[in-house]
Amino acid sequence: MxxxxxxxxxxxxxxxxxGTFRDKGGVWTQYDLAEVATPEGFAADPAKVHNFYNMRRANAAQAVxxxxxxxxxxxxxxxxxxxxxxxxxxxxxxxxxxxxxxxxxxGRLNRARCAACGATWDAPAVMATDDPCPTCAAPATRPDIVWFGEMxxxxxxxxxxxxxxxxxxxxxxxxxxxxxxxxxxxxxxxxxxxxxxxxxxxxxxxxxxxxxxxxxxxxxxxxxxxxxxxxxx
The missing domain is CATH 3.40.50.1220 (TPP-binding domain)
Known part of the structure; x- marks a missing residue:
């Protein structure tokens, strides 16, 4: 223990x-969180959510x-x-x-998760809505991130x-x-x-x-x- x-x-x-969550002019202030950081936002426009997290993943990859x-x-x-x-x-x-x-x-930006079977794997630099799950092949790939409203x-x-x-x-x-x-x-x-x-x-x-x-x-x-x-x- x-x-x-x-x-x-x-x-x-x-x-x-x-940037921190509430930075003035930061990335979070430029997006509606309901659209890019909720299960409902992903269901409504998965491409927009993937683009948002692709940008965050690239930003994080440059940080030391x-x-x-x-x-x-x-x-x-x-x-x-x-x-x-x-x-x-x-x-x-x-x-x-x-x-x-x-x-x-x-969760982690460099991990991906299947919304269909729950499998997780290392995320590529760029993720898209039609990426198949390597375990079940379902086109249900999402970032392995805990969104608002999730546990x-x-x-x-x-x-x-x-x-x-x-x-x-x-x-x-x-x-x-x-x-x-x-x-x-x-x-x-x-x-x-x-x-x-x-x-x-x-x-x-x-x-x-x-x-x-x-x-x-x-x-x-x-x-x-x-x-x-x-x-x-």
Whole structure:
């Protein structure tokens, strides 16, 4: 059971060139989310949804991990199974930095899923509506992304590690997307110390026992260094 559970949001990847959900002028402000990030939107216009995610996939492929991602990978290398990263991000920057114990609760841009049989596979750079599933051949390929109105992935495992954690850390999240926004309350009820690392206050900052604010590339490595010393690494 992980002793440290870390939740990461878009703020940890912002300095790698991937805009946060609510960036002014960012990609999300240019689209109607109901049209490109819901099952209903995909059913109505799958080509539009695929084009949107093809663009996001290309953008993410150009990004590289920043100091915050690398710092968490260093912490995982020392902690091993005592650390678990839960991310709301659909990019692969944690893995690119060397982290291996990562649950993508909202899916991943570089994965595809069959809406007919549920099979998943590595997504090509460009996906289209008539792409056949490699398992069942149905032309029902969709991004392996959790859309609004769908259940996030790994929830049973996440609840389990939250109940057993001694430290819960939230990095770069807005605190406005549930169920992730409630993780701090669950961890607190289970007796964990709670820490928020963020550029600015989130919607749930008051729920944390400790808060540090600043750029992720500065405050995350600093916290990791402190944690490694504190634990004798």
């Amino acid at each position: 992980a002793r440290i559970v870390i939740l990461t949001g878009a703020g940890i990847s912002a300095e790698s060139g991937l 991990p920043n100091a915050a991602h690398h710092a968490l990978a260093r912490l995982e290398a020392a902690m091993g199974d005592d650390l678990r990263i839960v991310t709301q991000n659909v990019d692969g920057l944690h893995e690119a930095a060397g982290s291996t114990r990562v649950w993508h609760m909202h 996030p992935m790994y929830m049973d495992q996440i609840w389990d590690v939250l109940r057993g954690a001694e430290l819960f850390v939230s990095i770069g999240t807005s605190g406005q997307v549930y169920p992730a926004a409630a993780f701090v309350q669950d961890a607190d009820r289970a007796g964990a110390h709670t820490l928020e690392l963020n550029l600015e206050a989130s919607a749930v900052t008051s729920d944390f026992a400790e808060v540090r604010q600043g750029a992720a590339t500065e405050i995350v490595p600093a916290w990791v260094d402190e944690e490694l010393v504190r634990r004798g690494f």
